[in-house]
Amino acid sequence: MATVTRRGRANLIALPILIVVGVIWIYPFLWTVSAAFKTQAGLFSGGANLIPDQLDFSNFERAWVNAGFDRYLLNTVIYSVSSTLIELVKAALCGYVLARYEFPGRVLLHRMIVATLFVPVASIIIPQFVLVEQLGLLNTRAGVILAMSGSAGALYVLLFTGFFSSVPSDLFDAAKMDGAGFLRTFRLVLPLAKPIIAVVVIFQFVSNWNEFNIPLVFTLAQPDLQNLAVGMLSFKGEHAVDWTGFAAGMTISFAPMLVVFLIFQKYFVNGLAGAIKG
Amino acid sequence: MVAPIDQVAPTTPPVAPSQRRGRGARPRIRARSGPSGVGASENRERARGLDRLWIVLFLAPFLLLYLGFTLWPLIATVYYSFFDWSGMGPIDDYVGGENYGSVLTDDLFWLAVGNTLLFAVATTVIKLPLSLIAAIVLTRTWLRGKRIFRTMFFAPLIIPVAxxxxxxxxxxNPSNGALNSILRDLGIVERSFDIFANRWSAMLAIVLVSVWQIFGQYMIYWMAALQNVPDEIYEAADLDGATEWQKLTRITLPMIRPVAVVILLLALVNAMHVFGLVVTLTGGGPGTSTYVMSYYIYQEAFATVPFDYGYASAAALLFSVLAFILVTGQGFFVRRAQRVRDEYGV
Structure with missing residues (x-):
């Protein structure tokens, strides 16, 4: 009984603080969603007010049709999904081999991956640009995807290496006894790495969704291929006064990520922990 | 006492394996060590026959992209930095150290370096302790509505930074932005102020918005670190009648220390990438006073005609060296502090 009341008291102190901080925290979201329904005049005079002066759906139409949000959204989805897949595959394959096999240069490769873990992307974007240009992929979707999935991922290789190293060797011995070859053994242990896969997918998807520098630089001459983050910028230039349209576009773009987020939410919290305990 | 971290954390994501053991005299690069690492090296075998082909195939995707987009760019940056090159035509105008000379005497470069370091340190100092506190609070078993609050703090992650x-x-904004109108209504300020009109307040805005945006990610890192601590230790502490505060300062914090070092490194390095926020919040302004490194490189290389890849490469390289010194130096001090603590058994 004593513990129950102590818990109750702790909640009584913590909850109000958390609610106040939390509401301030998500205020920019609430403001954006509410601005999406406001008229220009209502937004201008509204200040911090969250209640729209009226429900004006024309903002959504403008954002979707005129400002090209449909295109930006499509590009963003394509970039995020493909880059995440490439990241995942290359990291899983490389991590598996690094963990399982001894081959010439393994230690060197491992060291180099660790060493380049902390290279700031911004500082090497020029040669990446030149490379993509020479491949003839500048201002194409493939170029953006390549650059996005090429420049990250060292951390994920280390994650997979760590995980596959911790798989009990009995398992591999048993697989060998059963006559499983290289590929079948890999397919056998890959499902065990689900927690790592979840973590890579979540982190890489979020970071690809938010990516700004690479899409900006690699689509400078082809605005049609911009993602949401970069497209917003041109929106600001061309339609400097249309804040409600912008807010509507933002509101539309929240939706898919919110869905991904809610579906994977338990992995956000438990995925990492699952990677540790599972 | 601290050894179990190795056992339960073969794969903590924010933790580069080499850094996970904060202590220990073994080679730092080896992925595995400690009690649970027994099976690690036994797992590894020499490849035979057809397996060799598979190994090459499995390594190829990562290696190709790694060579193309990480290793070669690093080398090329060094190479470009010795040439006057606009990106078009052959790279044949060798200028020796001239690019470096003009970068080093460019006040804007030093301003950008200063701002980037300031930003990196300020965001790290603010976001790490706060997100740790949030992670601790939001993992308490007694707390109600954990899931809702976690979602609230994660939410900004889903908005693209820009x-x-x-x-x-x-x-x-000063005329009708929410902040100014609230402060006016509450009578805290008489007249509206433009937070972006002054270098320091503009930097502060960039720092705070960045912390707001990335907060959830670091909260996740800390939560993972917290879950690494085996429950048995807390149970044992409970039996000994330890208070919550004692458990926090004597068990939790020491146990997550090795992970904390890596989170710190990640925070610093990631902060040095700051780009989108500067572009959209200040555009480097007022004037050029909130230029950061990535924005400086972008302007020199892609946005200001004539493009100057050589010059921008020299700047990028100099900055990377500075950043590297900062990060490794910081790692050095952390390690030393840990050794000192180890000696006293804290």
Missing amino acids: MAGLIFTYLL
Whole structure:
């Protein structure tokens, strides 16, 4: 009984603080969603007010049709999904081999991956640009995807290496006894790495969704291929006064990520922990 | 006492394996060590026959992309930095150290370096302790509504950074932004102020918006670190009648220390990438006073005609060296502090 009341008291102190901080925290979201329904005049005079002066759906139409949000959204989805897949595959394959096999240069490769873990992307974007240009992929979707999935991922290789190293060797011995070859053994242990896969997918998807520098630089001459983050910028230039349209576009773009987020939410919290305990 | 971290954390994501053991005299690069690492090296075998082909195939995707987009760019950056090159035509105008000379005497470069380091340190100092506190609070078993609060703090992660910047330019604008109108209504300020009119307040805005945006990610890192601590230790502490505060300072914090070092490194390095927020919040302004390194490189290389890849490469390289010194130096001090603590058994 004593513990129950102590818990109750702790909640009584913590909850109000958390609610106040939390509401301030998500205020920019609430403001954006509410601005999406406001008229220009209502937004201008509204200040911090969250209640729209009226429900004006024309903002959504403008954002979707005129400002090209449909295109930006499509590009963003394509970039995020493909880059995440490439990241995942290359990291899983490389991590598996690094963990399982001894081959010439393994230690060197491992060291180099660790060493380049902390290279700031911004500082090497020029040669990446030149490379993509020479491949003839500048201002194409493939170029953006390549650059996005090429420049990250060292951390994920280390994650997979760590995980596959911790798989009990009995398992591999048993697989060998059963006559499983290289590929079948890999397919056998890959499902065990689900927690790592979840973590890579979540982190890489979020970071690809938010990516700004690479899409900006690699689509400078082809605005049609911009993602949401970069497209917003041109929106600001061309339609400097249309804040409600912008807010509507933002509101539309929240939706898919919110869905991904809610579906994977338990992995956000438990995925990492699952990677540790599972 | 601290050894179990190795056992339960073969794969903590924010933790580069080499850094996970904060202590120990073994080679640091080896992925595995400690009690649970027994099976590790036994897992590894020499490849035979057809397996060799598979190994090559499995390594190829990563290696190709790694060579193309990480290793070669690093080398090429060094190479370009010795040439006057606009990106078009052959690279044949060798200028020796001239690019370096003009970068080093460019006040804007040093301003950008200063701002980047300031930003990196300020965001790290603010976000790490706060997100740790949030992670501790939101993992308490007694707390109600954990899931809702976690979602609230994660939420900004789903907004692209650049879009967050645009939202905040409106919220913070002096004429009808939310911040000014609230402060006016509450009578805290008499007249509206433009937070972006001054270098320091503009930097502060960039720092705070960045912390707001990335907060959830670091909260996740800390939560993972916290879950690494085996429950048995807390149970044992409970039996000994330890208070919550004692458990926090004597068990939790020491146990997550090795992970904390890596989170710190990640925070610093990631902060040095800052780009989208600067573009959308201040555009480097007022004037050029909030230039950061990535924005400087972008302007020199892609946005200001004539493009100057050589010059920008030299700047990028100099900055990377500075950043490297900062990060490794910081790692050095942390390690030393840990050794000192180890000696006293804290």
